Amino acid sequence: DAKTTQPTSMDCAEGRAANLPCNHSTISGNEYVYWYRQIHSQGPQYIIHGLKNNETNEMASLIITEDRKSSTLILPHATLRDTAVYYCIVTSTGTASKLTFGTGTRLQVTL
Amino acid sequence: NAGVTQTPKFQVLKTGQSMTLQCAQDMNHNSMYWYRQDPGMGLRLIYYSASEGTTDKGEVPNGYNVSRLNKREFSLRLESAAPSQTSVYFCAGQLAGGIDNEQFFGPGTRLTVL
Numbered sequence: 001d002a003k004t005t006q007p008t009s010m011d012c013a014e015g016r017a018a019n020l021p022c023n024h025s026t027i028s029g030n031e032y033v034y035w036y037r038q039i040h041s042q043g044p045q046y047i048i049h050g051l052k053n054n055e056t057n058e059m060a061s062l063i064i065t066e067d068r069k070s071s072t073l074i075l076p077h078a079t080l081r082d083t084a085v086y087y088c089i090v091t092s093t094g095t096a097s098k099l100t101f102g103t104g105t106r107l108q109v110t111l
Numbered sequence: 112n113a114g115v116t117q118t119p120k121f122q123v124l125k126t127g128q129s130m131t132l133q134c135a136q137d138m139n140h141n142s143m144y145w146y147r148q149d150p151g152m153g154l155r156l157i158y159y160s161a162s163e164g165t166t167d168k169g170e171v172p173n174g175y176n177v178s179r180l181n182k183r184e185f186s187l188r189l190e191s192a193a194p195s196q197t198s199v200y201f202c203a204g205q206l207a208g209g210i211d212n213e214q215f216f217g218p219g220t221r222l223t224v225l
Contacts, residue, residue: 034213043115043201043216044154087153093212097142097205098169101153 004088009106012082018075020105022088025069031092033064034099035073037084044087044101047073078109112137115217117202123223124192132187132200132220140204143185144169144214145177147198154201160185161207192224 005023012018024033032051036044048055048062050071055062061074075082087104091097115136124130134143142161146154146169156169160179174196176188189196199221203214 041199041219041221043203043218044214045216046211046213049211049213097212097214098144098156098159099154099214100170101146101155103151103153 003100004090004102006086006088006102006105008103009108011108011110012075012078014079014109014111015077018078018082018107018109020073020075020086020088020107021070022072023070024088024090027068027090028092031090033062033068033071034089034091035060035062036087036089036099036101038087038104039081039084047086078107080109080111083107083109114138115202115204115215117200117217117220119220120218121221123225124189125225126193128192129188129190130192131189132202132222133184134186134202134217135184136202136204136215137183138204138215139182139206140215141182141207142205143179144203144205145175145185145187146201146203147171147196148201148219149198157187157200192222194224196222197224198222 034049035047038044050062064071085104118133144159145157148154158177160166163182178186199219202217205214
């Protein structure tokens with residue numbers, strides 16, 4: 001699976017959009033970009049994923065560049081409850097998807 | 112649905128002791144996984160089971176064994192615990208071919224080996 005690079009930490013004011021970048025320059029054609037987050041010491045939680053098109057769900061939007069070498073997770077209106085570590089993971093889907101977690105981006109949402 | 116459950120939540124062992132971490136899911140997952148997370152680090156895959164009856168090594172399998180008892184249950188065993196195995200252990204399940212193919216994680220087991 002392709003390796004990803006994320007900033008160590010970011011801050012965001014409550015109510016503003018949080019834009020979390022991820023570089024995955026060695027991504028293969030059949031690999032998806034997945035985003036998970038981990039609040040405090042809970043188990044990670046799935047947020048969104050995409051292959052090459054932009055995606056949106058009730059939690060977030062995912063923007064993938066045309067060359068697929070980078071992506072951005074957007075939380076449109078961040079709240080204090082969005083404070084967490086966000087992991088960008090590239091993986092192929094199949095019977096079993098082995099996820100490789102890096103150290104992620106620690107997002108701190110402040111008043 | 113309880114989702115993915117793990118027992119125990121906390122455990123303290125002495126070096127050399129053995130124990131089994133239990134994981135169960137009621138979401139009809141085909142695949143199940145065991146990860147460990149050390150302080151300040153991301154999760155690392157220990158073992159996984161792509162389907163009932165199969166198990167495979169992940170990134171850090173040394174010192175562990177697993178059993179896929181049935182479709183619902185996937186246990187992780189430490190035969191002779193070492194301080195280096197002090198960590199938080201997460202179990203996850205995945206419904207292969209599901210809409211999002213995401214993994215659902217349990218709440219974790221916090222293990223300390225003295």
